[in-house]
Amino acid sequence: MQRLISIVASSIMVLALFGVCAVQSAGAAAPLARITVEAGEHTRVDTPVCVSLDGVALGFPDAEYVLREVGSSSRRLYSAQVAQVEAGSPARLWFVLSGETAAGAKRTFELTEAPLRKLPPGRGPSKSALPISVRKHEDYYEIWYAGQVRVLRYNHAIVPPPEGQDKLYERSGFIHPLWSPKGTVLTNIHPADHIHHLGIWMPWTHTEFEGKPVDFWNLKGGQGTVRFVKFLSTTDGPIYGGFEAEQEHVVLKTDSGEKVVLNEVWDVRVYNVGGVSKGYWLWDFKSTQRCVADSALRQVKYRYGGFGFRGAAEWDEENSVYLTSEGKNRKDGHTTRARWCDTSGEIDGWEGVTFYSHPENFEHPEPMRIWPSGQVFFNFCPSQATDWEMRPGEDHVFRYRLYVHEGKIEVADAERIWHDYAEPPKVTIEAVSPKEAIMLFDGKDLSKHWTAGKDKNDEEKKIGWDVEGGVATIAPKSGSIWTKRDFTDFKMHIEFKIPQMPPNVKGQGRGNSGVYIQRRYELQILDSYGQPARKNEGASIYKFKEPDKNVSRPPGEWQSYDIIFHAARFEGQKKVKDARITLWHNGVLVHDDEKVPNKTGAGRQEGPDPGPILLQNHGNAVSFRNIWIVPL
Ligand code: MG
Numbered sequence: 001m002q003r004l005i006s007i008v009a010s011s012i013m014v015l016a017l018f019g020v021c022a023v024q025s026a027g028a029a030a031p032l033a034r035i036t037v038e039a040g041e042h043t044r045v046d047t048p049v050c051v052s053l054d055g056v057a058l059g060f061p062d063a064e065y066v067l068r069e070v071g072s073s074s075r076r077l078y079s080a081q082v083a084q085v086e087a088g089s090p091a092r093l094w095f096v097l098s099g100e101t102a103a104g105a106k107r108t109f110e111l112t113e114a115p116l117r118k119l120p121p122g123r124g125p126s127k128s129a130l131p132i133s134v135r136k137h138e139d140y141y142e143i144w145y146a147g148q149v150r151v152l153r154y155n156h157a158i159v160p161p162p163e164g165q166d167k168l169y170e171r172s173g174f175i176h177p178l179w180s181p182k183g184t185v186l187t188n189i190h191p192a193d194h195i196h197h198l199g200i201w202m203p204w205t206h207t208e209f210e211g212k213p214v215d216f217w218n219l220k221g222g223q224g225t226v227r228f229v230k231f232l233s234t235t236d237g238p239i240y241g242g243f244e245a246e247q248e249h250v251v252l253k254t255d256s257g258e259k260v261v262l263n264e265v266w267d268v269r270v271y272n273v274g275g276v277s278k279g280y281w282l283w284d285f286k287s288t289q290r291c292v293a294d295s296a297l298r299q300v301k302y303r304y305g306g307f308g309f310r311g312a313a314e315w316d317e318e319n320s321v322y323l324t325s326e327g328k329n330r331k332d333g334h335t336t337r338a339r340w341c342d343t344s345g346e347i348d349g350w351e352g353v354t355f356y357s358h359p360e361n362f363e364h365p366e367p368m369r370i371w372p373s374g375q376v377f378f379n380f381c382p383s384q385a386t387d388w389e390m391r392p393g394e395d396h397v398f399r400y401r402l403y404v405h406e407g408k409i410e411v412a413d414a415e416r417i418w419h420d421y422a423e424p425p426k427v428t429i430e431a432v433s434p435k436e437a438i439m440l441f442d443g444k445d446l447s448k449h450w451t452a453g454k455d456k457n458d459e460e461k462k463i464g465w466d467v468e469g470g471v472a473t474i475a476p477k478s479g480s481i482w483t484k485r486d487f488t489d490f491k492m493h494i495e496f497k498i499p500q501m502p503p504n505v506k507g508q509g510r511g512n513s514g515v516y517i518q519r520r521y522e523l524q525i526l527d528s529y530g531q532p533a534r535k536n537e538g539a540s541i542y543k544f545k546e547p548d549k550n551v552s553r554p555p556g557e558w559q560s561y562d563i564i565f566h567a568a569r570f571e572g573q574k575k576v577k578d579a580r581i582t583l584w585h586n587g588v589l590v591h592d593d594e595k596v597p598n599k600t601g602a603g604r605q606e607g608p609d610p611g612p613i614l615l616q617n618h619g620n621a622v623s624f625r626n627i628w629i630v631p632l
Helices: 002-018 411-422
Strands: 020-024 033-038 044-052 065-069 077-086 092-101 106-113 132-136 140-145 149-155 174-178 207-209 212-214 224-235 240-254 257-271 280-291 297-299 307-310 320-324 340-346 350-357 368-370 377-380 388-390 395-406 426-431 438-441 466-468 471-473 481-483 490-497 513-517 521-525 558-566 569-571 574-577 579-585 588-596 623-631
Touching: 033 092, 044 411, 044 426, 092 106, 132 224, 140 240, 140 257, 149 257, 149 280, 224 257, 280 388, 307 350, 320 368, 340 377, 340 411, 350 377, 350 411, 395 411, 513 558, 521 579
Parallel strands: 132 240
Antiparallel strands: 020 077, 033 106, 033 426, 044 092, 065 077, 065 106, 077 092, 132 140, 140 149, 149 174, 207 212, 207 297, 224 240, 240 257, 257 280, 280 395, 297 388, 307 377, 320 340, 340 350, 350 395, 368 377, 438 623, 466 471, 471 623, 490 558, 490 623, 513 521, 558 579, 569 574, 579 588
């Protein structure tokens, strides 16, 4: 067994470093889910894909997962790779559809949890071993490929302008350098012709706010600027790594001084495809912008502004070219629209970047600003087409994919990547509960594993909850239910849905229920959508600890708890070790191996005996489905 574990362990290391290889299926864990990928109308090559995990029970959302292809030619040998879970509502599973998948082809995979990760629970893999990682510096964060080469740098500290230039040019919140796989710098900042150009950046140019013009692009005017605020997350992973950074677009002069008009979040992620040997990177840029002022930011029709790219200092008219998806070039590309635009040039060999605008972007296919002569500047600019407005509270999302490549672009490659981005393969997932799991509620019958206690005559009471359409719903006044079996250590999955309560119902009356572990410790269930994380709100360890983050969904939506529980340890009647609870709420870790020193609220006293799982009836019609438990 030890040998098998070490073989599996080293396979995972290899998989993590190189993405894909073949391993024997012998000894593989039972699958958690079956995944089918349909290529659709287009041939796919090393395509990053994802699928929603809504309703899929993984049990260890931040564990390491392995995907094995169900091969058609050999039943014994599978190709396998690591998959990655993206926390969120719902969580998503990411993997690379590796190799070539012909148009029309269908591939099937089984998802298993890497055995290494089972114990101790809740601990992620070693970050340094992950293919795409974020390295944090005081002034900037960099995304690295395979721990060896840099892909890009995001500058979060203020970068001063060149000496002698106005202080107004200082700026944070942009990408520079963007490197090619062989290490060439493909961006430029502060060029003498346009000091305000900053690698890859996204300010607006011709806008109006409170009746006055504001230019966030041409910093010298002193009307507006964009600033980094904070990082919301960083991710190291086997499939992608990156960061989310919050920025603000600031009007520098209003009647009441500076004012933030736009709050912006950059989501930048680099995929584990291509690399140095294959001579390309693939990464996604997403900017979500919201007007946070009392009045709208008005965008006035103009020839540039938005997602901008200032090309390498060495690129000029002689040694660089443009090509758009519509066959336009440097001379005739400006003001045309395209799905993608490539620009490339020669420094030490030929290298370039293809920019893709997502079909859901405003004004897609977006008009572009392409400099007709001189150095390389490129900009997707929706404002070229029309006046438009960013109204208070509205989100505007701009998505771009960047294909950084060696050599000149092949149209076939550019189009293939376009199809991957715009019309990705169809991925479906079907959950399989773990083999060793006890299905506490499979949608049919509560009475097999649950009890509502005994009546006066010591007869088993009938459970009064409603069971319909695969869902059990609390009938008020019918009492709580608990498992017939007692548990010590376990992992458990449960899905629940809180009913929409009338607005006059407040606080603890809003869809209250709870999962009482061993009938002692309550994980609160409550409508806490949009509330601050509190000790008595949803996902709290009731009145003991609030969740690290409130990720509650609105009433009427299914939510999940994935729980790992280690019971308190006793020597005789004396407690020697506290109980420990790990909880993922909707796939997000909110209690990390938390020591719980005492029973909560109305729970029963602690003691050396195991206990059942109780689902609390607090008089609200909370629904449940897909409940399973694995004793550890
Ligand atoms: Mg409760």
